Amino acid sequence: MDVRIIGIWGIGGSGKTTLASIVFQKYAYSHFDGHCFLKDIQEGADTYQLRKELLYQLVNDKKVACTDTPAVGSRFIQDRLRYKKVFIFVDNLNGSVNKLKVLLDGYHFANGSRIIVTTRDMQLLKTVDGKIFELKGLSNVAALKLFCFHAFGQHLPATGYESLSKRIADYTKGNPLALEVMGSSFKSIDVKYWESALARLKTCLDPDIQKVLRISFDGLDDKGIQGIFLDMACFFPVVPREVVERISNRTEHSDAAIRINALVDKSLIKESGEVLEMHDLLRQMGQGIVFDENKDSGKRSRLWNVKDVCHVLERNTGTSKIEGILLKLADLKKDVKVSPIAFSKMHNLRILKITRSSTNIYGFFYMEDVDKRLRCPHGLESFISDEIRYFHWELYPLKYLPYLSTENLVVLTMRHSQLEQLWNEDQPLELEKLKKIDPEAEPSCSNVQSS
Known part of the structure; x- marks a missing residue:
């Protein structure tokens, strides 16, 4: 039998360490x-110190371990290990892509040896010759059993808790850590409080879960990669990959494709065909990061909460910090009167998404009837940002579109709008980057014209 390296990668809390242990x-x-x-190797752990600890545990001799060099193990050490069949478990290895390769460099073990490595970064596993396995979430049945074990001390829901238990288990998408934490949180709570507790969990992620998931985000050393993650968390939990690539390529030298691949490799998003998807718990974690940017909603980079968006649009409290806004019209409790200068301070606005839908799956919208809308009784002044790349405003209330920089515009969608004229005659058009235009007006209106 040969020496085999087995890599297990997946999202934080997915059970990698438990399985390998x-x-x-x-x-x-x-x-x-x-x-x-x-x-549980820390992110900045020194590889040389890890080699010393590895050798000490294998040969049980600190003096021998100290004779090792960072580059290649000494001849004496190699002779000690060459005929030794070993089992090595490297838990939670992250950081430099070459870390695993350097850790094992120069060591030769006897046939039949096994090395298991758990990580959140698949790229790290690709530097050595081995098998790589992705640890996915538990099945719905297994997830429900695990939740019930922690909530009720048994593998089935208690009488009267069946429906709510299933909803909570489904919400975790099979993440064992989340199931354990939530099961323990709901233990001994009367069923009449479960609904409110579940609603609270969907808006405020449990700190223990947040701490584990946040590690992967903090390990991203590229602001561009972090930005794509936060955009998806706040605006596009399920979206065609092409849309994210085009929105995120801000300059000719940007390469969003590489950054998206990095997020996939670190289990922060999933890719199925040409579609990207983010786990609900990761989405909550990302939204929590943005929420913590500032107590003032107008000074955060991204807005998606209906109250925050309405406050900014009605009272003109937006600033240059805002990069994106999402508003689901179905969530409105009343008509909202938008200030005519609501966008006048948003110099860095890239994404504006005002939609009737509550869910966007694989590029298709599930429309909801909307009886509350955005109103612009005093019109709208120009969109001052030159960074707008994604402009999606369903049920747009005006017959004209104020000045909108088209230099970086990639997507323009105006479904069921009152538009009669899309572009102002005096506005210079730069549409080189525009890939999608959907200026669909109400049937009762005149045809939309592009001057």
Whole structure:
């Protein structure tokens, strides 16, 4: 049998460490000559120190471990390990892409040795020759059982809790950590409080879950990658990949495709075909990061909460900090009178998404009847931002569109609007980057014209 490296990667809290630990405990002590368990390695852990700890556990001799060099193990050490069948478990290895390769560099173990590595970054596993497995969420049945075990001490919901237990288990998308934390949180709570508790969890992520998931985000060393993640968390939880690429390529030298791949590799988003999707718990984590930017909603980078958006649009409290706005018209409790200068301070606005739908799946909108709308009784002044790339305003209330920079515009959607003229005659048009235009007006209105 040869030496095998097995990589397990997935989102935080998915059970990577638990699974590998069970295998380690079952086989390491009885089937191998030596074993090493490097547990919960911190992001900035020094690789040389990790090598020393690895050697110490394998040979149980600190003096021998100290003879190792960062580049290549000494001949003496190699001779000690060459005929030793070992089981090594490297837990939560993240950081430099070459970290695993450097950690194992120069070591040769006996045939039959096994090395298990858990990580949130798939790229790190690709630097060595081994098998890579993605650890996905539990099935719906298994998720419900795990939740019930922590909530009721049994594998089935208690009488009267069946429907709510299933809803909570489904909400976690099979994430074991979330199921454990939520099950423990709901334990011994009367069923009449479960609805409000569930609603609260959907708006405020449990701190223990937040802490684990936040590690992956903090490990992103590129502001552009972080920006794509936050855009998806706040505006596009399910979206065609092409849309994200075009919105995110702000300059000729940007490469959103590489940044999206980095998010996929770190399990922060999933890719299915040509569609990107974000886990609900990660979306909440991302929204929490934006919410913590400032107590004043007008000074945050992204707005999606209906109250925050309405406050900014009605009272003209927006600033140059705002990069994107999402408003679901179905969530409005009343008609909202938009200030004519609501967008006058938003110099860096990139994304404006005002939609009837409550869900956007694979590019298709699930429309809801809307009886409350945005009103512009005093018109709208120019959109001052030159950064607008995504402009989507359904049920647009005016017959004209004020000045809107088209230099970077990629998507323009005006479904069911009152528009009679799309472009002002005096506005210079730069439409080189525009890939999608959908100026659909109400049937009762005149045909939309582009001057």
